[in-house]
Amino acid sequence: PSAPMIAPSILSADFANLAAETRAVEGSDWLHVDVMDAHFVPNLTLGLPVVESLLKATDIPMDCHLMIEDPRRWAPPYAEAGAYNVTFHAEATDDPRAVARDIRAAGAKAGLAIKPGTDLTPYLEILRDVDTLLVMSVEPGFGGQRFIPEVLSKVRTVRNLVDAGELSVLVEIDGGINADTIEEAAEAGVDCFVAGSAVYSADDPGRAVAALRAQAAA
Numbered sequence: 163p164s165a166p167m168i169a170p171s172i173l174s175a176d177f178a179n180l181a182a183e184t185r186a187v188e189g190s191d192w193l194h195v196d197v198m199d200a201h202f203v204p205n206l207t208l209g210l211p212v213v214e215s216l217l218k219a220t221d222i223p224m225d226c227h228l229m230i231e232d233p234r235r236w237a238p239p240y241a242e243a244g245a246y247n248v249t250f251h252a253e254a255t256d257d258p259r260a261v262a263r264d265i266r267a268a269g270a271k272a273g274l275a276i277k278p279g280t281d282l283t284p285y286l287e288i289l290r291d292v293d294t295l296l297v298m299s300v301e302p303g304f305g306g307q308r309f310i311p312e313v314l315s316k317v318r319t320v321r322n323l324v325d326a327g328e329l330s331v332l333v334e335i336d337g338g339i340n341a342d343t344i345e346e347a348a349e350a351g352v353d354c355f356v357a358g359s360a361v362y363s364a365d366d367p368g369r370a371v372a373a374l375r376a377q378a379a380a
């Protein structure tokens with residue numbers, strides 16, 4: 163992969179001060195925004211109105227991770243609002259190609275996310291029709307969980323296909339990424355690293371982003 167990308171997740175930020183929390187990580191590659199609906203995952207976070215306000219508050223390209231049911235219905239508005247990348251879960255739809263097509267038609271990059279226990283094989287063909295593959299390295303729903311290293315075999319599979327010129331997709335990893343785990347993920351071939359608690363529990367979130375990026379590049 164080229165220069166590693168870091169996408170701080172505001173799930174671990176102070177939700178009463180999101181504009182300031184976003185400014186604290188200026189210079190990040192993407193701003194990762196976790197949308198949860200309390201149905202697809204057992205947690206509820208934020209939705210389109212907050213995303214629309216955040217888009218006005220920052221120039222960091224926004225990476226919306228939709229942990230929601232019925233993405234065919236709910237995903238395109240995030241693209242229309244101006245998100246750079248809109249990722250939905252493979253487990254939440256029967257027609258991932260249609261969801262990806264609608265997201266792209268609405269003006270964003272389209273991402274497919276898979277949970278730790280989800281096999282990649284049935285989705286390999288669909289990767290031709292998306293821009294991003296988000297490999298979850300924790301069960302989606304909460305920040306601060308432990309990294310599941312077994313998911314890296316999926317990263318390696320896709321990395322090999324991309325490097326062989328058989329696929330063109332950005333490989334993103336989400337969950338438990340910190341100073342202890344990022345090198346292992348980088349070696350497996352991740353392009354973009356989401357980090358929530360590792361960034362926002364630091365005294366200086368901006369420095370934490372820079373440190374993670376340097377570690378991933380090493």
Ligand code: DX5
Nearest residue numbers: 171302303305306338358359
């Ligand atoms: C969890 C979210 C993640 C979360 C990661 O479902 O998708 O983006 O913020 O948090 P950490 O980096 O603390 O594991």
Ligand code: ZN
Nearest residue numbers: 196227336356
């Ligand atoms: Zn996420």
